[in-house]
Amino acid sequence: MRPGTRKLAGLVLGAAILMAAGVAAEGIPHRRVADMLYLVVSSDRAVYTRKVVQRLTRDKKIITASEHFEDDSALPLPAQMFRFGAELVTDKTEDFSYSLLSLHPINKKNGPGTNMERKGLEYVANNPGKNYYGEEKLGGRRYFTAVYPDYAVAEACVNCHNSHKDSPHADAKVGDVMGGVVIRIPLD
Amino acid sequence: MSRKAIFWILCTTGTLLAVAITAVWMFLGGDRGMLVIGKSTDGHHQIMTTCETCHAAPVFADAAAAERALNQTCRNCHEEELKAAGDSHSRKKFRGPRMAAYRERLDARRCTACHIEHRPEITRAGAVTVAMDFCAACHSEGDQDVRKVRSSHAGLTFNTCASGGCHNYHDNRALYEDFLVRRATQPRVAPLPVHSLSARYRTRQLPEKAALRRRDAIAPESALAEQAVLNQWATSGHAAGGVNCAGCHAPDAAQGAPRAEVEARWVDAPRMRVCEGCHKMEARTFSRGRHGMRGHPLIAPPRDPGRRLEVLGLGGILPEGIAAWLADPVPPTRMTVAESRLPMRADAANGTLNCGTCHRPHAVDIKRAAVQACASCHDDTHTRAYFESTHYGLWQAELAGEAPPGGGVSCATCHLVKIERRGKIMTNHNQNDNLRPNEKMIRSVCLDCHGLGFALDSLADTGLVARNFRGKPAVHVKSIEWAKRRAAAAEGNKGR
Numbered sequence: 081m082r083p084g085t086r087k088l089a090g091l092v093l094g095a096a097i098l099m100a101a102g103v104a105a106e107g108i109p110h111r112r113v114a115d116m117l118y119l120v121v122s123s124d125r126a127v128y129t130r131k132v133v134q135r136l137t138r139d140k141k142i143i144t145a146s147e148h149f150e151d152d153s154a155l156p157l158p159a160q161m162f163r164f165g166a167e168l169v170t171d172k173t174e175d176f177s178y179s180l181l182s183l184h185p186i187n188k189k190n191g192p193g194t195n196m197e198r199k200g201l202e203y204v205a206n207n208p209g210k211n212y213y214g215e216e217k218l219g220g221r222r223y224f225t226a227v228y229p230d231y232a233v234a235e236a237c238v239n240c241h242n243s244h245k246d247s248p249h250a251d252a253k254v255g256d257v258m259g260g261v262v263i264r265i266p267l268d
Numbered sequence: 269m270s271r272k273a274i275f276w277i278l279c280t281t282g283t284l285l286a287v288a289i290t291a292v293w294m295f296l297g298g299d300r301g302m303l304v305i306g307k308s309t310d311g312h313h314q315i316m317t318t319c320e321t322c323h324a325a326p327v328f329a330d331a332a333a334a335e336r337a338l339n340q341t342c343r344n345c346h347e348e349e350l351k352a353a354g355d356s357h358s359r360k361k362f363r364g365p366r367m368a369a370y371r372e373r374l375d376a377r378r379c380t381a382c383h384i385e386h387r388p389e390i391t392r393a394g395a396v397t398v399a400m401d402f403c404a405a406c407h408s409e410g411d412q413d414v415r416k417v418r419s420s421h422a423g424l425t426f427n428t429c430a431s432g433g434c435h436n437y438h439d440n441r442a443l444y445e446d447f448l449v450r451r452a453t454q455p456r457v458a459p460l461p462v463h464s465l466s467a468r469y470r471t472r473q474l475p476e477k478a479a480l481r482r483r484d485a486i487a488p489e490s491a492l493a494e495q496a497v498l499n500q501w502a503t504s505g506h507a508a509g510g511v512n513c514a515g516c517h518a519p520d521a522a523q524g525a526p527r528a529e530v531e532a533r534w535v536d537a538p539r540m541r542v543c544e545g546c547h548k549m550e551a552r553t554f555s556r557g558r559h560g561m562r563g564h565p566l567i568a569p570p571r572d573p574g575r576r577l578e579v580l581g582l583g584g585i586l587p588e589g590i591a592a593w594l595a596d597p598v599p600p601t602r603m604t605v606a607e608s609r610l611p612m613r614a615d616a617a618n619g620t621l622n623c624g625t626c627h628r629p630h631a632v633d634i635k636r637a638a639v640q641a642c643a644s645c646h647d648d649t650h651t652r653a654y655f656e657s658t659h660y661g662l663w664q665a666e667l668a669g670e671a672p673p674g675g676g677v678s679c680a681t682c683h684l685v686k687i688e689r690r691g692k693i694m695t696n697h698n699q700n701d702n703l704r705p706n707e708k709m710i711r712s713v714c715l716d717c718h719g720l721g722f723a724l725d726s727l728a729d730t731g732l733v734a735r736n737f738r739g740k741p742a743v744h745v746k747s748i749e750w751a752k753r754r755a756a757a758a759e760g761n762k763g764r
Contacts, residue, residue, distance in 0.1 A: 148446060150354070170364035177364040188411040193366050219368025245758030264365050 111213055113176075114226035114263045118211075121165065121178055122261060126233050129158040134234045145236065147244075157240060174266065180230060182259025184248040186241070190259075194218065200227025201260045208257065215267065222267040227260045295327075296573040297594040306386035309395040310609045311700070314561050317599035320568035322385070327579055335380060342379040344566045345556060349701050353439035353708070373405040374398070382437075393431070394704055401426035403435075420750035433707065433728035433745035442710035442720070448751040454719030460672075461662075461717035465686035467674025469693045480507045487513040488531045500631040516542050516629065543623040549694050551623075557698035559621045562603050570596030605645050616645040635667060638678035653736035654679065660736075677717075685712045706733070721748050 133155055136142045146154035156164070162180050170177050183201045185191045192198035200212035204227055212227040232238045238252045252258065294300050300319060308316055315321050325337035350358065361367070362376045375381045384390075384397040391397050404426040407414045414421045429435050435443060482502040485492060491513065492498060501507055506515070514521050518533040519542050525533075540563070544551035554560040561567075573594040577583050586594070606617040619625060626641035627634075639660075643651055654660050659677035666676030680695065683703065687696045702708045706727045714723035725741035726732055732741050 148444075151447070166364075167358075167360045171360040177366070179364070179366060188417060191411045193369065197366070218365040219371065221365065221368075223365055245755055262366070266365075 110224040110265050110267070111226065113265060114213075114224065115211075117176060117178065117263050118226070118228045118261055121162065122228070122230075124165075125158050125162045128161050129234045129236060133158055134236045138235060145240075158237065176263065176265045178261060178263045180259065181262055182230075185259065186244050186247045196225050197227070197262055200225065200262065203227065204229035204260045205257050212260075218264075223264040224267055226263045228263070229257045230259045230261050232256050232258050293594065296576045297571045297596050304386060307388045308385055309383075309388075309391055311558055311561070312385060312395075313609065314558075314603050314607065315564070315567055317562070318568040318570060318596060320571070321566070324568070327576075335378065339379050341566070342383070345561070345564060346379075348556075349698075350438055352701070353441060355438050356440045357437055370406050374402060399427070400431060401429075402437075403429040418750075418754070420746075420753065430705075433724055433743070434747040436705050436707060439705070439708050442707055442715070442723075443747065445751045445754070448720065448748045449755045451715075451720035452748050452752050454721065456719055456722040458717050458719075462672055462674040463677070463681055463686070463713065463716045464674060465688060465693055466681060467672065469686050470673040472693065474509060478510050480510055480512055485513050486527050486530050487517065488527075488534055491517070491534070497630050500628075504630060504632045506630075506632055511546075519545065538629075540622050547623075549689060550697050553695075553701075554623075554697035557700055558703075559603070559697065559699070562599070563601055570598055608645075610646065611648040612645050613647045619645060634680075635678075638680035638684075639663065642679040642683075649734045650736050651679075653734065653738060657736040657738050674716075682709060682713050685709075687712070721745075724748070 133145045136155065137145050144152065144154045145157055146152040147157055147160070148154075149156045149160070159180055166178050166180070179190075181190050181192060181197055181201060183192065183198075183205060192201055194216060196214050196216040200214070203212040204210065208229070211229070214225050216223055216225050232241070232252055232254050235254060237258065238249075238254055238256070241247050241249045241252045241258060249258075290298075294303070303319075304316075307313075312322075322338060322341045323334070324341050325334040329337065357376055359377050362371060371377065382398045382402065383395050387397050392400065396402075403414075406412060407429075408426065411417070415424065416422075430437055441447075480502070482498060484507075485498060485501065501513070514525060514530040514533075516538045517535055518525070518530045519535070519538065521529045521533040540551070555563040555565065573586060573591045574583065577586060600620075602620040602622055604617070605612050605619045605621070623629075626637040628636065639654075643655075659681075662671055663676035663678050663681075665671035666673065683699050684695050684697055685702055686693055688694075696702075702712045707724070709727070710720070710723050714727070718726075722741070724745040724747065725743055726737060728745050729741040729743040732739060732743075
C-alpha cells in the first residue's frame with residue numbers, strides 16, 4: 081500500500097474504531113452501531129472513488145487505477161482501498177469487522193461464505209434501499225450481523241466490473257446494487 | 269526396617285534429588301540440549317544458542333500464550349520479508365469472524381500451523397510440516413474449488429500446487445495470472461541482457477569527497493610500516509571515499525584528530541559495529557540473513573540465574589560464584605563455517621562470518637566479494653558448476669570490460685541482490701529474501717535478462733539449477749499457457 085493510501089485507510093480505521101468504542105460505552109444498540117459504522121466506511125469509499133479515483137483517472141487522466149497498483153504505479157481500486165481498511169481493522173480489534181461481498185464477485189473468496197451472508201446479500205439485492213439484520217454463530221461466538229446494499233457509485237466501478245475477465249457482470253450501470261457491505265459485532 | 273526397604277528408600281530419594289537438581293540447574297542456566305526433541309530446520313540451527321530466542325513466553329505461561337509468543341518470534345525475523353512479498357496469505361486475511369470455518373481446517377493466523385520446528389521426519393522444502401496438499405483446506409469446495417473455476421486445473425491434485433512452479437503460499441509476485449499473461453511472449457534471453465540495478469550501482473557517481481592518497485594516511489608508526497596494507501588501502505574505495513585509517517581503527521577519535529589522539533585510541537582489529545556505522549542497511553540485512561543471523565538484535569541473551577530465581581521469589585539467595593557457574597555460557601556471536609549444514613570446503617572450516625570474511629578491509633574489492641569469497645567456503649555442485657557456466661563467462665567479460673556494467677552474473681548478482689531504498693542502491697545481505705522458493709528470485713534478478721517462461725522452466729528444473737544453468741531446461745511449467753488461454757476465453761466471452 082502506498083503511503084497516501086495508508087494514511088487514508090488509517091483515518092478511516094481510526095474514525096471507525098473511535099466511533100465503535102465510544103458508542104459501545106454509551107450502550108447504543110448494535111444495530112445503531114452497525115448503521116453508523118456503515119455510514120463511515122461507505123462514505124469514505126465513495127469519497128475516494130469520486131474525488132480521487134474518478135477525478136484523477138477518468139476526468140484528469142493523470143494516473144490510472146489498477147488491481148495491480150504497485151506493479152502498475154497506479155491507484156488502488158476503491159474496493160481494494162475498502163478491503164485494506166477492513167483487514168487493518170481485523171488485525172487490530174475483535175470489537176467489530178466489516179467486509180465487501182457480492183453474490184457475483186470478481187474474486188470468488190468475496191462470495192457469500194455463511195448462510196446469513198447469502199440471505200443478506202439476496203435480501204438487499206431484491207429489496208432496494210433496505211438493509212438486512214440478523215444474528216449468527218461463527219467459530220463458537222455469536223455475532224450481530226448487518227448487510228447493507230453496495231451501489232455502483234461512479235463510472236469507475238461499473239467500467240471495471242464490466243471489463244474484468246473474472247467478472248460475471250457485463251452490463252452493470254451506475255446505481256446498481258453490486259453486492260453488500262457486511263458488518264459484524266460480537267454479542268458475547 | 270529391612271535393608272531392602274532402606275535400599276529402595278535411598279534409591280528413590282537419590283533419584284528424586286538428582287531429578288530435582290537437574291531441573292533446577294536447567295531452569296537456572298544449565299545446558300538444555302538434552303531437552304531438544306529433534307533436529308531443527310537448516311538455518312534455524314544457527315540461532316539455537318538459547319531456547320528463549322524462539323520460546324519467548326514467560327516461564328509459567330499457558331500453552332496458548334506460549335504459542336502466541338512463539339509465533340511472534342517468527343515474525344520478528346520474517347515479517348519484513350513477507351510484507352515486501354505482498355504475502356498472498358497474510359495473517360490478517362485469516363482473522364475476523366467470516367474466516368472461522370477456514371481456520372478450523374487450517375489456522376493460517378499461526379506460522380506454526382504449517383511450520384513446526386524440531387520435526388525433521390515431517391519437514392519438507394521450505395520448512396513446511398503439513399501435508400503438501402494443504403491448499404485443499406480452502407480451495408477445494410464450492411465457489412473456491414479451483415478444479416471447477418479453472419478448467420486447466422480440472423484433473424490436478426492438490427499436492428502439486430506449491431511444488432510445480434505455479435504457486436507459492438506467500439510470495440506470488442512473479443506468478444500471478446496477469447503477470448504471466450503480460451510477459452507471455454518474452455524471449456528466452458533479452459536483446460541486451462543487463463541486470464539494471466547492478467549496472468546502475470557500478471556506474472554510480474561517488475560523493476565528491478577529497479580522495480586520500482598514501483601520504484595522507486594517519487596511523488601509528490607501526491601500522492604505517494606495513495607497506496602492503498598501506499598500498500592496498502591507498503587504492504581502495506575507502507581511500508577514494510575519504511575514509512582515513514582512523515575512521516575504522518580509531519572510531520572513538522574525533523574526525524580529523526591529530527596523530528597523537530589517533531594513536532591513543534588505536535584499535536588493531538576493529539569490530540563489526542565500526543562497519544555498521546557507515547553501512548547500516550548492509551549490516552541490518554546481514555544480521556537477518558544466513559551469514560549473520562546469530563547477530564540478530566532479538567536473539568535472546570544468555571540466561572541469568574539471578575533473574576530466574578527472582579521469578580521463583582528466591583532472588584539473591586545464590587552466592588555469586590555459583591550463579592556464575594550456573595549461567596549460560598555466552599554463545600559465539602558469529603557462526604563458523606564448520607557449523608554450516610551445506611557442503612563447505614574443509615580448509616575453510618575454522619573461518620567465522622563477519623564483514624571482513626568477504627570484504628578484505630584494506631583492499632575493498634566487491635568483485636572478490638561477489639565470487640571468490642563465496643567459493644572460498646561453499647563447495648556444493650551448484651557453486652562448482654558456476655565456474656563452467658555462461659553466467660561466469662559473462663562475469664569475466666564484464667570484469668575485462670568486454671561486457672557492459674551489470675552484464676556479468678556473479679554469485680552475488682543472484683544471492684546477495686542489489687536493491688533500491690529511497691533512491692539509494694545497496695546490496696541486500698539477507699539471502700533469504702530471494703532464495704527459497706526460488707521463484708522469489710525471478711523479479712529481483714532473472715527477468716532483467718531472461719523471459720518469464722524461460723525463468724520459470726529453468727528454476728523448476730532442479731538438475732539445471734545444480735548444473736548452474738548449463739544447458740536448457742528439461743522441465744516445462746504450463747502456467748503461462750493456462751493463463752493465456754483463460755484470458756483469451758474471457759476476452760471472447762466479454763466480446764459476445
